[in-house]
Amino acid sequence: MRDYYLLGRSGLRVSRLALGTMNMGTAGFHAAYGRTEEEAEPIFRRYLEAGGNFIDTADFYTAGESERILGRLIASAGVRDRLVLTSKFTNSTDPTDPNASGNGRKHMIRALEASLRRLGTDHLDLYLLHTWDRITPAEEVVRTFDDLVRAGKIRYAGLSDVPAWYAARAQSFAEAHGLTPMINLQLPYSLLTRGIEPEYVPMAQSLGLGLTAWSPIAGGLLSGKYRRTADGLAGAGRLGTAGAGGRPVSDRDWQVIDALESVAGELGRSMAQVAINWVATQPAVGSVIIGASSPEQLDGNLAALDFEIPGELRERLDEASAESPAAPYSMFTPQYQSWIVSPGLGVGDKPAGYAPPVFNAAAPA
Numbered sequence: 001m002r003d004y005y006l007l008g009r010s011g012l013r014v015s016r017l018a019l020g021t022m023n024m025g026t027a028g029f030h031a032a033y034g035r036t037e038e039e040a041e042p043i044f045r046r047y048l049e050a051g052g053n054f055i056d057t058a059d060f061y062t063a064g065e066s067e068r069i070l071g072r073l074i075a076s077a078g079v080r081d082r083l084v085l086t087s088k089f090t091n092s093t094d095p096t097d098p099n100a101s102g103n104g105r106k107h108m109i110r111a112l113e114a115s116l117r118r119l120g121t122d123h124l125d126l127y128l129l130h131t132w133d134r135i136t137p138a139e140e141v142v143r144t145f146d147d148l149v150r151a152g153k154i155r156y157a158g159l160s161d162v163p164a165w166y167a168a169r170a171q172s173f174a175e176a177h178g179l180t181p182m183i184n185l186q187l188p189y190s191l192l193t194r195g196i197e198p199e200y201v202p203m204a205q206s207l208g209l210g211l212t213a214w215s216p217i218a219g220g221l222l223s224g225k226y227r228r229t230a231d232g233l234a235g236a237g238r239l240g241t242a243g244a245g246g247r248p249v250s251d252r253d254w255q256v257i258d259a260l261e262s263v264a265g266e267l268g269r270s271m272a273q274v275a276i277n278w279v280a281t282q283p284a285v286g287s288v289i290i291g292a293s294s295p296e297q298l299d300g301n302l303a304a305l306d307f308e309i310p311g312e313l314r315e316r317l318d319e320a321s322a323e324s325p326a327a328p329y330s331m332f333t334p335q336y337q338s339w340i341v342s343p344g345l346g347v348g349d350k351p352a353g354y355a356p357p358v359f360n361a362a363a364p365a
Contacts, residue, residue: 001051002300002362006288008082008183009208014084016280016305018212019047019053020291022167024069025062034062036294037069044073046295050302056186056289058088058130058210059115072317075120076326083125086188087115088160103129105144113152127154132162138170146179158184158209159251162249164199171207182209184286189213189279191222191256194196198329201284210286216279217272221253222269224261228254259320263313268346275302276315 004013006130026034035043047103057066067087074080090110092101097107112127125146129141145157157180161165167185174181187196193215204211217223228249256273264271280288292298330336338345 001305002112004053005286006296007126007156007212008158008204008210009181010156010183010210011082012084012183013317014053014054014287016287017052017302018056018287018289019044019052019283020289021055021066022061022213023066023293025065025284026059028063029060029063033293034065037072039294040069041073041076042295043292043298044070045077046298047302048077048079052302053082054084054218054287055072057119057201058091059093059111059118060091060130064093064114064118065202067327071118071120080121081149084118085121086125086126086128087119087124088128102133103141105140108141108144109148111147111301116153116208118122122153124154126156126158126184128158128184129162130160132166138166139173142170142174142179142182143259145182147182156180156183158182158186160186161181161188164203164288167200167209168203168207171209182207184212186207186212186289189282189285191260191275191278191317192218192253194321194323198325198332204284209284211284212287212289213282214283214289216276216288216290218275221249222257222260222271222275224264226257256317257315263309263317263330267307267309268311268357270300270305272301272315272344273304273307274309276301277307277309278314280305281309300340 001015001017004015007014021040024037024040025194026036038342041083053340055070057070059067060296061067063066074083074085089108090101090103094100100110101107102333112124114215116122127145133313142157145154159170159182162170164184167182171182173179185200187200189196189211190213193310196211200211205256220226226249262275264274267274269277276290279285290298290301290304324330325333331340
């Protein structure tokens with residue numbers, strides 16, 4: 001993993017696989033599947049050894065323990081400057097205080113200061129709004145991001161899990177007023193969760209937001225360790241345990257899982273690797289967030305970009321996981337437009353080769 005690309009419309013270079021740290025720590029909401037600092041350390045070091053530089057955490061993960069552990073691991077490895085360190089704010093840090101959550105200016109600033117203390121650093125490379133709170137104006141968020149950049153507390157700003165219209169409003173406001181733009185939008189995306197495609201993908205491409213996809217293996221459903229039984233879902237992972245995040249699995253889900261298993265078998269790859277590869281090579285995706293409970297599992301995920309999915313096999317995955325677009329999105333498909341909008345014509349944005357990608361290949365060792 002020695003290739004790096006710009007995130008969104010920025011000069012920030014990130015690896016195509018980001019390390020998610022939601023399971024670093026054994027406290028709080030994510031304690032059921034958390035890892036101690038001793039267990040997390042070899043995973044972190046293996047990611048660095050593989051060339052990864054994009055780290056994702058949040059103040060909410062394991063009640064702040066993820067940030068504390070990560071801060072100590074970064075300091076011990078002496079790699080702060082080479083990392084693109086990302087954290088997020090929104091969720092409550094004190095249920096008794098209405099201003100200790102949400103996306104208002106007061107909480108944004110306090111949350112950032114607390115994250116910096118836990119991480120043991122004076123700045124974040126990327127700071128994200130974690131979740132839309134439904135009430136804070138986008139203008140307030142954008143102006144606060146801009147102030148934090150000017151103060152040197154963050155280098156870049158972004159969003160996570162917000163409506164497409166809200167992201168577009170924030171970005172357009174920033175552009176119109178010469179404020180810090182958003183360069184990143186973090187969203188769930190997998191073969192089982194393709195709902196972002198009709199709206200978010202073209203919005204991100206148009207407005208300069210690089211998508212980072214979380215849960216590319218759908219919480220483990222696409223890992224290959226779960227099987228259908230008469231009672232539902234069975235497997236050795238947390239999804240197969242009652243009360244540990246299990247979810248109903250639909251007939252469509254199993255159709256996708258079966259297709260993925262078949263394609264992975266033909267490629268001689270694991271199902272997780274193929275699932276991650278598919279997401280990483282979809283339009284507008286800048287990086288994919290992967291997690292791991294062991295160095296061995298991380299090694300498997302890191303190998304997800306060591307191969308290409310042939311066109312025929314990709315079509316098989318696309319067809320098995322396709323979701324029919326609802327109106328009005330059905331009107332924006334190539335099929336509809338060639339039938340109604342421009343019948344009998346070939347119309348495109350730019351001819352092939354108009355803007356070939358810029359890529360400086362690594363010199364041979």
